[in-house]
Amino acid sequence: MKRRIFLHSGSAVVAAAVTGCGGGGGGSDAAVAGDAGTAVSSAELARNSANLGGSTGTPSTPSTDAPAPQPQQPEQPTSNVPGIGYPFGSRLTPYVAGILPNNASNASMDAVIRSAYDRWKANGIVDVPTVPGGKALRFTSSYITVSEGMGYAMLLAVVMAGHDPNARALFDALLTTVRARPAYSIPTHGRYLMDWRLTANGSSTDAAGGGWNAMDGDLDIALALLMADKQWGSGGSWNYKQEGINTINAMKAWNMKPDGTTKGLGTPDVSRTSDYMIGHFRAFAKATGDSYWSTTVIDRCYWLINRMQTVYSPSAGLMPDFIVQTNTSAPVPSPGFMGDGVATEMYYYANAQRNPWRWGTDYVLSGDVRWKNVVNKMMAFFKSDTGSDPARTATGYHLDGVAVSRTYPDWTSKGMVGPQLCGAMVDPAHQAYLNSLWTYNANNFVVSYYESELQLIPMLVASGNWWTV
Template sequence: MRRRLFLQSGSSAAVALALQACGGGGGGDPKLAADLAPAAEPTPGPATQAVAAPAAETTAAPAPTKGYPFGSRLERYKFGIQPNHVSQEQMDHTIKSLYDRWKRENVVDVPTVPGGKAVKFGNSTSYLTVSEGMGMGMVLVVLMEGHDPQAREVFDGLLTTVRARPAYSIPDQRARPWLMDWRLVRDGSSTDAAGGGWNAMDGDQDIAMALLMADRQWGSDGKWNYLQEGINTIHAMKYWNMKEDGTTKGLPRSHVSRTSDYMIGHFRAYKKATGDALWDRAVDRSYELINLMQTRFAPGTGLMPDFIIHTDTASPIPSPGGYGDFVDTEGYYYANAQRNPWRYGTDYVCSGDERWKNVLNKLMAFIKQDTGGDPARVSAGYHLNGYAMSRAYSPKGMIGPLLCGAMVDPAHQEFLNRLWTWNTENFTTLYYDSELQLIPLIVASGNWWRP
């Protein structure tokens, strides 16, 4: 059973803990995994050379240009809106300041990995990092090249740790070396009692995306072949985390799918990098499942659950609990699904896919109605019928991703402006909430780009 301490930062109260899983988007049932041919465990330590993925599947397209310094906005968004009550220069200045605070508080050296760095797991005394944090950290650092003179050095340090700690329990040897053990103990080691050698799809997805972005930012002819490393991880997720119809699957049962793993923009980047049509199917299947959740189970709210079960049947349903994170809240819009507006909105401003605009318009209409347009009144979570779980504090990790949700339509302009102001004035450096504020703020400022 893989669990994480999900940290929610409150207002003046300290920190509320809730048990949630970081690895809901893992591979298959461990019992089913036993049916696969066993393979020798990988040798610990960072990979120093890229290993080619299967030649038949590697059809990488070259990046259009190299170098994308922060603030350059070389490719303006073609769709959606941005905050219009502050200037581009003001937004960039704010992002730089918040990033510096985030980096200072969260990026640390790894005692057991020479040259390795990690994004620390909050104030935990038991664990150093999780793959989810590593992936988001790599995305942040590659985006901030041009502001942070150490960006590439830090990125390489994070990647060194990622490759030094493979998901050693995965029996599929095509996938194992290229997916990360989802949680490490305080000295940066892998143990059966921490991550258990299994992967978390959300972490590996951001790692893969960051590697593709690193290839565009710096090229792949240095210490690391970023492009090939990214392709290796993409193929590994295909083998272990995906079904042929494009459905994501996860531990402990293969019919369980986590909605925050539907990283639509990432899927499009994977398709561009590999030429594999699976990732087109992943975009379509993700929409099919989200549209079903909204239409059948949340017609008045547009909310979506953390987990969907029975995805191998004609009638998927929100999880009643106990399937993904092993908690009762799996069927609510909560600790996982709160990330969805960030993922879907980020894709929309680049792709213009109207399906995701429609998904987010339903959700944002409800959120604005529920809060009266005041970000501080957003609940810590919601039942799919709109019942608020708690307003005891303002949940920064829930409020941050709404920035990207509001970007899809001019109807949300006033709310988007309020979200920008609230998040910048109430920014935290505490893990998870911090990244769920900072990355959406970067997107809202116009500084997101695709590999």
């Protein structure tokens, strides 16, 4: 286990980040020995140091809400860019449910996002010395990138086409790196998965990623590939759709259990809650024709999260970074050191903080009320805990709602605040808080890795600019 310390500039706050071990892998149920056998961490930044698991349970029947009134309902397309199927700012498909900020116009939100994206790209996108034509989203000076970052960058590039004239070239350069660095330790399926961490010069080594994959990175990469097919078609140098399907099928074989549970690598009965990317699973089912993703997987994810909220966080509605004992009928929060290999895995922390983004996004696109209900519990807690002031958000929470640590006014974890944008979108009861969240993120955007992406992508969703396949 390797630890790194990150100092946030302009602040006395120091956040410890951990590399090496977190429930992103898959494979056989037999544990793999050694460092290469520990499951991989991919939420790498701002972890100061803490699982649940279980059997199938009884899934709930999906239901949908009728679209709620939206004062800032996305308008009809205003541009028609040749060669681009869904240009940024066009809002071709209004969301089916939820609300949008009503304290900012579409034009002003788009201006904020364009500026933030340009800053993000200038700061984070770098050439990969050992991959001709390859680019990456910079991680640290020691490791040029992680697969999680590559997934974020590919999603941003595909959605920002229409603003960024070089979006497709950037996307292809990122994909070049992804495919040049496969998860070489995974038999058969590894060529369609990415080695989760690369060295400073962009090479793969046993001491860096070890040739294992991190599921969250490959999940975003797969969705980005499907979106690229919708954006540009698959008639160029890359067949985006087929590449996406290849990665989806590889994850099903390596990262998933038959009952729909995501699994760890060395510890397959560990499941990371932020891997429950519900909207991705719907897209995978549509692309592959495999209902496993849209029924078995989503139902299983809901059962696990509902158990976490009901049994372990009835007042706050939170969930831990990791769930363990998923091979039993009574999964529990991690006691620590079983997913990322850190002591904070039982908390709502650097992994789980992404959940309002993933689930709020799915709700506004699908209308599946199960995920509205899950997120509503969390948002009610956050409003109460912060007094509806996003700047008062803690850097992490015990499942009973007690803060792990608070650092404001010196520093507020943008990665803990940004995803709440999507959470607040699920119900008109959160309108005032959603407005505050938009203002906070627009005025406090940072370009440092992980926090930047956890602000920028939710801002795209909150502005009405997100779409799926």
